[in-house]
Amino acid sequence: MSLLDELVGEPEPTFAHLDESSKREIRRALLSAVAIPGYQVPFGSREMPVARGWGSGGLQITLAVIGPDDVVKVIDQGDDAGVNAANLRRLVVASTGVTETTDSREATIVQTRHRVPEDPMSPGQVLVLQVPVPEPLRGVERDVRELRRMHAEGDYARMWVSLYEDLVRNGVITRTTGYPCLVGGRYVMATTPIPRWDVPRLHQAEHLSLFGAGREKRVYAVPPHTDVEPLTFTDVPFEVERTEGARCWRCGSAASYLVEIPGRDRWVCSDTDWCGRRIDGR
Amino acid sequence: MGADWALRVDHLGRTFGRPGPRAEAIVAASDVSFSVAAGEALGIIGESGSGKTTVLRCIAGDEHSSSGSVWLRALDGGETDLVRLAPSQRRALRIDRLAMVYQDPAQGLRLDVTAGGNIAERLTAAGWRNFGQIRQRAAELLARVEVPLGRMDDLVRTFSGGMRQRVQLAAALALRPPVVLLDEPTTGLDASVAAGVLDLIRDLLEEWGLAAVVVSHDMAVIELLTRRCLVMHQGRVVEAGLTDQLLEDPQHAYTQRLVAAARG
Numbered sequence: 001m002s003l004l005d006e007l008v009g010e011p012e013p014t015f016a017h018l019d020e021s022s023k024r025e026i027r028r029a030l031l032s033a034v035a036i037p038g039y040q041v042p043f044g045s046r047e048m049p050v051a052r053g054w055g056s057g058g059l060q061i062t063l064a065v066i067g068p069d070d071v072v073k074v075i076d077q078g079d080d081a082g083v084n085a086a087n088l089r090r091l092v093v094a095s096t097g098v099t100e101t102t103d104s105r106e107a108t109i110v111q112t113r114h115r116v117p118e119d120p121m122s123p124g125q126v127l128v129l130q131v132p133v134p135e136p137l138r139g140v141e142r143d144v145r146e147l148r149r150m151h152a153e154g155d156y157a158r159m160w161v162s163l164y165e166d167l168v169r170n171g172v173i174t175r176t177t178g179y180p181c182l183v184g185g186r187y188v189m190a191t192t193p194i195p196r197w198d199v200p201r202l203h204q205a206e207h208l209s210l211f212g213a214g215r216e217k218r219v220y221a222v223p224p225h226t227d228v229e230p231l232t233f234t235d236v237p238f239e240v241e242r243t244e245g246a247r248c249w250r251c252g253s254a255a256s257y258l259v260e261i262p263g264r265d266r267w268v269c270s271d272t273d274w275c276g277r278r279i280d281g282r
Numbered sequence: 283m284g285a286d287w288a289l290r291v292d293h294l295g296r297t298f299g300r301p302g303p304r305a306e307a308i309v310a311a312s313d314v315s316f317s318v319a320a321g322e323a324l325g326i327i328g329e330s331g332s333g334k335t336t337v338l339r340c341i342a343g344d345e346h347s348s349s350g351s352v353w354l355r356a357l358d359g360g361e362t363d364l365v366r367l368a369p370s371q372r373r374a375l376r377i378d379r380l381a382m383v384y385q386d387p388a389q390g391l392r393l394d395v396t397a398g399g400n401i402a403e404r405l406t407a408a409g410w411r412n413f414g415q416i417r418q419r420a421a422e423l424l425a426r427v428e429v430p431l432g433r434m435d436d437l438v439r440t441f442s443g444g445m446r447q448r449v450q451l452a453a454a455l456a457l458r459p460p461v462v463l464l465d466e467p468t469t470g471l472d473a474s475v476a477a478g479v480l481d482l483i484r485d486l487l488e489e490w491g492l493a494a495v496v497v498s499h500d501m502a503v504i505e506l507l508t509r510r511c512l513v514m515h516q517g518r519v520v521e522a523g524l525t526d527q528l529l530e531d532p533q534h535a536y537t538q539r540l541v542a543a544a545r546g
Contacts, residue, residue, distance in 0.1 A: 153370045160406035161399045168435050233413035
């Protein structure tokens with residue numbers, strides 16, 4: 001055994017992969033985030049066994065808040081069986097020994113990219129979102145100091161101008177994912193990566209939503225019972241995505257978020273578990 | 283100068299320190315005082331480097347003044363010194379109480395936003411949230427400054443210099459701020475375009491009863507827009523008076539040189 005091995009040794013495997021001080025640092029950032037809804041809190045994003053941009057932010061949040069009694073569900077585009085979702089779930093379960101599920105009603109922690117489960121979330125549940133771009137104003141301003149000033153002063157006129165220009169150019173607001181919302185009447189937040197369809201589910205919700213951007217090293221949160229109001233002009237109502245006459249070809253639902261199967265003129269529920277349960281009558 | 287001023291400036295000064303062992307301050311402006319009433323335009327004339335733009339920037343809040351006070355009737359009835367406000371509060375004044383029109387439209391406008399969008403920025407900053415009303419107001423303003431309505435939804439970058447200046451006026455005056463600061467508003471434009479923009483400025487000041495401070499090195503601009511003016515030289519006001527008298531019968535040696543040079 002070399003001297004180095006004697007001194008360092010094999011690292012003790014820790015619960016939930018991260019070392020305790022890392023988890024504590026992430027939890028502290030999350031507490032700030034919950035205390036100031038919609039405000040982006042910087043945190044020291046760790047190197048993870050997944051590449052940045054592949055859910056490392058959401059993963060760090062899940063691993064920081066998880067306990068041995070939790071039940072975890074991981075979805076990618078509403079699908080529990082997506083490659084990335086399966087990998088992340090395996091990592092979480094392998095490093096913690098917690099129970100995994102696909103049923104959002106049984107889960108205590110739901111980690112997701114792109115969707116909020118169709119079943120309404122209940123009090124005590126935590127929704128962890130993997131965020132690619134946490135800064136809602138990135139599209140209108142590149143200077144970070146100016147962005148901080150705009151948030152600090154609540155100066156969102158240029159966000160409104162971008163919505164105005166979208167309406168002028170296209171007649172409708174075309175922004176689909178990441179629709180900007182005013183959280184708790186104070187901060188404008190990016191709802192990336194969820195579609196407009198899911199935005200109303202964050203408003204006055206029963207559950208806690210935690211957003212993690214690993215690459216950008218930011219976390220933010222929407223606590224339960226917090227206003228999440230999409231920015232809209234008073235005479236142009238906020239609308240969710242909808243296709244006339246579309247129904248899920250598996251379960252027949254017309255009231256869920258549907259995605260098109262390319263080239264086959266068929267629609268299917270994005271939330272696969274919810275869809276499956278409807279078919280099985282569970 | 284009665285009690286009915288809309289903007290009052292007292293002993294305004296701006297000094298640039300020069301770091302280093304032989305510390306020596308550069309005085310860009312010193313002891314500048316004046317007031318402007320609603321419906322009145324005051325000119326500040328002087329050669330480049332005389333400190334006239336610095337004075338304007340200090341009033342607008344683009345630059346910190348080193349000494350003196352600035353008062354706006356539209357802010358707490360003129361009880362609060364602007365210089366003591368936090369930067370965020372000074373910026374808030376720029377939405378609807380104090381407008382600045384820059385020589386270079388790129389400073390006052392966002393070139394990658396449409397003409398209508400530039401106006402919408404002021405309106406939404408002031409809390410307008412009705413798309414139809416914003417469109418209508420933007421169209422009215424652009425019509426007033428004689429920008430063809432067909433170009434309302436074009437990026438300002440694609441506009442000519444004169445048209446950009448017109449859009450800048452429309453955006454700056456979108457919420458009818460009682461005081462407007464004009465910094466060499468026509469200097470970058472060729473003579474015929476400049477004449478049109480000057481006419482527009484004069485009409486707007488009159489029609490809306492705005493208090494204006496016009497900075498220019500150009501006698502013709504000052505003569506056309508203002509009745510009263512200050513002459514600045516090396517950071518100080520060397521002469522003040524009615525514009526026509528001052529140009530006809532300059533007293534200070536510098537003003538005499540300035541007038542002589544302009545009249546050729």
